[in-house]
Amino acid sequence: MSDAALSQPAPAMRSIAGRDIGLKRRYAAERRFRAFGIAAITIGLVFLVALFASIVSKGYTAFQQTRITLTVDFDPAIIAPNGDRTAAGIMSGDAFRFDTLMQNAVITTLSLDPDDEDGLYDALDLFSKGSVPLLRRTIAEDPSLIGQKRDVEFYADGNIDAFVKGAISADVPEEQRVVKDAQIKVLQELQADGHVHKAFNTGLFTFGNSTRPEVAGVGVAIVGSFWMMLVVLVLSLPIGVAASIYLEEFAPKNRLTDLIEVNINNLAAVPSIVYGILGLSVFINFAHLPRSAALVGGLVLTLSTLPTIIIATRAALKAVPPSIREAGLGVGASKMQTIFHHVLPLAMPGILTGTIIGLAHALGETAPLLMIGMKAFVADVPTSPLEPATALPTQIYMWATEPERAFVERTSAAIMILLAFLFVMNAAAVVLRRAFERRW
Amino acid sequence: MGSFWLLVVVAALAAIGLVAGRIRVGTLAKSSGTPPHSRPAYYGSYLAIWTALPAVVLLVVLAIVRPIIVDTAVRQQLPEAATADGANLSLTMGVIEEVSRGLKVLSTEELDNLKLGLVAARPLFASKGIALASDVPPYMIAAAQTRNSVDGTLGVILETAVIALAGFGFVFAFLKIRPRLRARGSVETVILGVLIAASSVAILTTIGIVASMLFEALHFFSQVSPASFFFGTVWDPRFAAAGSGGSQGQFGLLPLAWGTLYISALALLVAVPIGLFAAIYMAEYASSTVRSVAKPLLEILAGIPTIVYGFFALVTVGPAIRDFLAIPLGLGQSGNNVVTAGLVMGIMIIPYVSSLSDDIITAVPRALRDGSLGLGATKSETIKRVVLPAALPGIVGAILLAASRAIGETMIVVLAAGVAARISANPFEEMTTITVKIVNQLTGDLEFTSPQTLVAFALGITLFTVTLGLNIIALHIVRKYREQYE
Amino acid sequence: MTAVLAEAPKHQTIRTPDAVARPVKVKADTVKVFYGQKQALHGVSIDIPERAVTAFIGPSGCGKSTFLRCINRMNDTIAGCRVEGRIAIDNKDIYDPDLDVVELRARVGMVFQKPNPFPKSIFENVAYGPKIHGLARSKADLEEIVVTSLKKASLFNEVKDRLHEPGTGLSGGQQQRLCIARAIAVSPEVILMDEPCSALDPIATAKVEELIDELRTNFTIIIVTHSMQQAARVSQRTAFFHLGVLVEEGPTDHIFTNPIEKRTQDYITGRFG
Amino acid sequence: MTAVLAEAPKHQTIRTPDAVARPVKVKADTVKVFYGQKQALHGVSIDIPERAVTAFIGPSGCGKSTFLRCINRMNDTIAGCRVEGRIAIDNKDIYDPDLDVVELRARVGMVFQKPNPFPKSIFENVAYGPKIHGLARSKADLEEIVVTSLKKASLFNEVKDRLHEPGTGLSGGQQQRLCIARAIAVSPEVILMDEPCSALDPIATAKVEELIDELRTNFTIIIVTHSMQQAARVSQRTAFFHLGVLVEEGPTDHIFTNPIEKRTQDYITGRFG
Amino acid sequence: RDQIKIAGSSTVLPYATIVAESFGEANPSFKTPIVEGGGSGAGLKEFCKGAGEDTIDIANASRKIKDEEVANCKANGVSEIQEVKFGYDGIVFASDAKGPDFAFTPKDVFLALAAQVVVDGKLVDNPNTKWSDVNASFPEWEIAAYIPGEKHGTREVFETKVLQAGCKATGALDAFIASGLSKDDAAKACAKVRKDGKAVDIDGEYNETLSRIDSNKTGIGVFGLAFYENNKDKLKVATFEGVVPTTESIAKGEYPVSRPLYFYVKKAHLGVIPGLKEYVEYFLADQMIGPRSPSAAKGLVPAPKTERKQFLADFQAGKTL
């Protein structure tokens, strides 16, 4: 402020009427600004759609699956050579005897020459390698089948499935594809006889991992991810909010708390694999929690999600105007009451946003899980968070690295399932967020 | 009674306390004529806290101590040979635990047979659904029995102690209740304690991270000179193992630091304008329907696994940028480049900026907007000059968070920008980041204590320090420009 | 926007023409305002003369602020608020879709009922309007505008040493005067003042009244006030609102000495309700 | 907190004892308040009698709100605000570290200068205090408290159909009355009112004044006002502040008719500055 | 613990999972083992953490355990390690299916990818930028090779069987020794890969390599045989020293770039973890690693019958390192 301005006497006011206030330029700026906003959202959504389209176009076929029906003769001589028809009896003994059962079914259904070994193996290769164990389990669950002749639906081998869906083309020379001409012939025969059909792939959701794409599923991963997210939600939301409240509302404002604030911001920049290392040494090596367990995964992800939630929550708390706090304190509410009754509800949308983003990120996180053994082959669906499990992203990662063509679509399908998971999580949070939103 | 039931009992006692406290203060207030200091509910909580808190703390402590005592007791029983080797001991203890689990489900007759050696342990246990890898020697059965009895005794002691403490706490607090007791203060102190404990999780995490990295990093610096690490311009750790005769100075940090900076900066260049404009549009212009759809949709971008982004970058974006930008401009041939990584990563972190900023912008009081609009400002002027400055701290926080995510990301960088460490200004070349190399060196096929592995920790601690510095600067900037409304 | 002229008679305003006829600046015709379902104004029609001070009086909640906010379309910013009827300034319908709201608001300044300084420095608060409208040609010019406006709002002496401290750190009355300074800094043609003196002490009030008197020679001023004395002191015309209806309107001396409606009479003599 | 009694003489307050001696409820002794570097109060000492209305008057920015906020320690919430000196209520130092601030604020209610309703329903706004203090035994009881409080603040008739709509959707004066209702709903011993009637029309003002008069029989009331008339009407004692100093304090009629200090005289006659 | 835990080589991973899966199916009394990848080094690192319940039982490796690793194991109390060899793996060079045929020799690859080569009798930084610079019969493609990153066991094979062989063949080895390096260091120098971006380390898996060839059609990738066989429609394999890589040519020892696959068992766990012994024996059965086995279908190159018998016998003999 110059002294000249200070000492001048007040001049008469100049009216704004008729003066150019640059409206044209300002409206152009306004329109530009608005257009930028629309463009920004559009760009974001376009990328989302592009990603979605590429995933869905690759993955939608995985929800359908080729099945082949065979007539199986449940021959007691093979199944229960010693007469033990109990489930335990079926599940014990020579495991390879059920291969014979399967071979017989193929030979009779296709009327093959029993001595043509190559022909038999080519035909057998049409079926999932998991067929035999599945057959065995079916019999164990229902021993009354023994002695009957029944039509049984088998999963087609992953390559055959891919072939039927057109992912493997018959046009390329035989030596460049995994499906042999002989197999195609047999398959066509089967199709002509109506033995081949497509069905919804329920196993994709319920089965554990498998080396055979046709019976591989994300069941274990869904359960694992679910438990991890539960642990993350149950721990990181309350801890994050509690920590934020303390730091923002109660902690004395001094260098130490500044340091803590900066430090928490900084934790967000720590590569997530470092959390994996920390988790490995603290939860597994020190606390002796089991490796590959969803609980440990959840704990590690909690640590890596906390900074996000804390930062978002603190920002939201800061944005609540002080007059609300004054009003609360003024009627004799304690600081704690004021915060929990008035400030926190107003900050809730921001807190939920932080939680959604934090959880979304945690859900898609792979690197730290690598360190604690969650990128593993796990076939059995875990029944508690302490049992070995995988997670959706690690499962996706593993499938993405499988050489078989049939895993390509399943990888995309698994991503779609993960996104569906994400949608559900977001939807829940959006509903909550709307409930808390208030315009001033 | 397991820990679960113990907790149930304590919880039940606490629930009784919740009611008893209220009643107690009510009657006392009536008889003495002094009104209670706090609401009756606080006296209930006060009593409940005194009942449950010490008991639960004791329970946790004992639960940690109990296995240690049991192990010590069992170990003393074992023959010399079994305890000699530490590694084997842990396995033996594992088997004993398994056996002791089995013993609990055996009938007395089976137990006697087992002890007399009439039946072998393995098939017997197998029939009970407990798998043993091999048969167990008799001393293990004896040890398992000891284990069971010690554990059982301890269990009884623990239960008694916990319940007694809960009871004591109950009585103590019950007697302490009187109308002038500042129950609310006490309860809120406990809540404050909980809040502080929650904050300390973040602190402990930092300590854990720093401690786990610092020690190994020092180890690294004892093998490789800090100068060659911090000022080295070549990153080629493979052949510089200490003592292997290779030249030192192949652990140059600079190319990685440069790559990190370059890629993150580009990512922010994408994410900040898009995110901020999206946030502004959603908060200030869009109808509530548009907003409630667009916002969660954008948030999905943060949750897509990074490997998906990575392959998207590698297969779609990278070649497109190479073919339509790099080659026509004559700037490079590589489908792996900084631009791809920056672009794709920028997309991933958009929601960090957009959603968080949107909430902060919405929270700015309407009176401020009215003030500006009332002066004839256009909406965009109001936003730029009044709303955004008022929302600045939150927005900076959101941007920092986005930057942090960009710095910490691996998969996208690997697939989009490659793993070649180099310094170049050309954004159409391959480059890589510190985080990528941390992951690489840690998961590498490398010796345990070689500098090749340890360098990961040195990188980690360096990254930590640098980002800390950046955050401090950001804090100061925010402090300087912060506009506290009302 | 359709003007519903066939209005129920109970909403008829009683108008007493002024002896000195002045050109009309703002003309409202059966203005109705709804907040969602709730109707806050039931058809207000009034002519507001140019270069004069018009005071709105009436009990709290009767719709004064609501009507005031219609005149520079600040109601647009309230979700769920709907305006019917016609308001014209200089014979131009301000609810015409073609009309430029920004220009309108630049021409029709406003001082709000609750002081709402920006969380910026005192200087920036006042400089804001001139800056966005590009009214200052130079820095010195801008400084001059700021100082003049602060002086007119009689705040300058109190804040001259702390022009660069935040405006939110002022006392309630100081904030109110800051908002007045901010509004007059852009020299609008019409100034709407919603209880500008409610937080002010008598001396500051007197100064603001002096300012209003001075401004009146060039500008049109509408002021909401709860103080009859103030209305009597500063205004040439007075409008009395009650329950969303403009009950009576006319030259101030007339309204205060010889009101036609009983409600008006009751209100100004304090015998109300 | 150390009481610096050796104070510069220019900050000496002139006190005129009341004819009817009342017990002292609030006793302040050389209270100084600093906002960061800036000193807002320069040693204020005053005795405020029980069951009477004390009015604080003085030009805008002189420190009335600041002093008022010291009495229920609302200044604790402002970062950088520091209070020196001693304030006692019922002879107990309220800045004693042992004192429960929350209890203090429950006993010393406050109506703020700028209305600040919670962004909740009107009902919730008023019910909040009674709820947290457990003043209502039943729902019906609570409703009664809310209705009574709203009635006392003469807001009830206007809002009775919309008790469950947000308090932020009220007119300025209605919000102010809502805040009054909220404050009296917990029946505090001392009520601090920072310009409670500044946004109110004469009738509402009269009602609030009536309320104050009624409350005075049981409670101690301190009111900041810019209206001499109001001070004269409702208060028994008046304190005149100027530039952070309590210039003169005494029985209201005495202050208004026969002030000792020239500054006081100038102020109340409007000849100030 | 009643479940076997395994970690290590990503090359062995598919075979180990196949075995684990069918082991679990065939033996309902044991749970299906948990198999982790991560690479040979990472697996052995985990393996050598110590003995006991919280450590893994088996480490898979696509190379032999190193002396340092054995020493580290010992230091951590893992004194008895049983090495089990179970088959072979071939490493192939492949390019985009639509491109021309390649016939590589170690010399070509060395000249294209080594950090230093001999030009006019002098060691210089590799000057070759196009494949045609290396061998006139190759197309004029910019050199871009995607080779296994240093975290993979495969890298070691690549270095010893390809680069070091090429080093010798071009005379660079002698030049290195002549320049004053010890024999060991010279060998190390031979294995050094150029760092100017022409050779790209792939620390991920083969499908990343495939994607890179997808996005850069003139790239050459290094793959496992199994991966190539599953993607024959997208890739064209190169011959190496005139031999086409197939299961047969590798099994016969004709194709030079192959290596044995191993897993390492903690002997101390054998009597403790239920099913561990059974798993190893199951792994070594003909049905699992023989020519008709699912592992073979996945790309494992089975060892000859007599050798397979030997694997099992060695394990059952309980020989430790």
Ligand SMILES: Nc1ncnc2c1ncn2[C@@H]1O[C@H](COP(=O)(O)OP(=O)(O)OP(=O)(O)O)[C@@H](O)[C@H]1O
């Ligand atoms: N938060 C704050 N930070 C800095 N200065 C402040 C703050 N609050 C008030 N002040 C200053 O302290 C002085 C006294 O302010 P106070 O609010 O007590 O005045 P007041 O007497 O209530 O005035 P008014 O009648 O205008 O409300 C003023 O100069 C004001 O600018």
Ligand SMILES: Nc1ncnc2c1ncn2[C@@H]1O[C@H](COP(=O)(O)OP(=O)(O)OP(=O)(O)O)[C@@H](O)[C@H]1O
């Ligand atoms: N945003 C809103 N939403 C709903 N109702 C509103 C809103 N703003 C005002 N009202 C209602 O409209 C009516 C008129 O309000 P207005 O603010 O115009 O009153 P006023 O005459 O300015 O009163 P005061 O003197 O108290 O400021 C009141 O009943 C009020 O409650």
Ligand SMILES: [Mg+2]
């Ligand atoms: Mg109003």
Ligand SMILES: [Mg+2]
């Ligand atoms: Mg004040």
Ligand SMILES: O=P([O-])([O-])[O-]
């Ligand atoms: O994963 P690797 O087999 O290459 O070590």
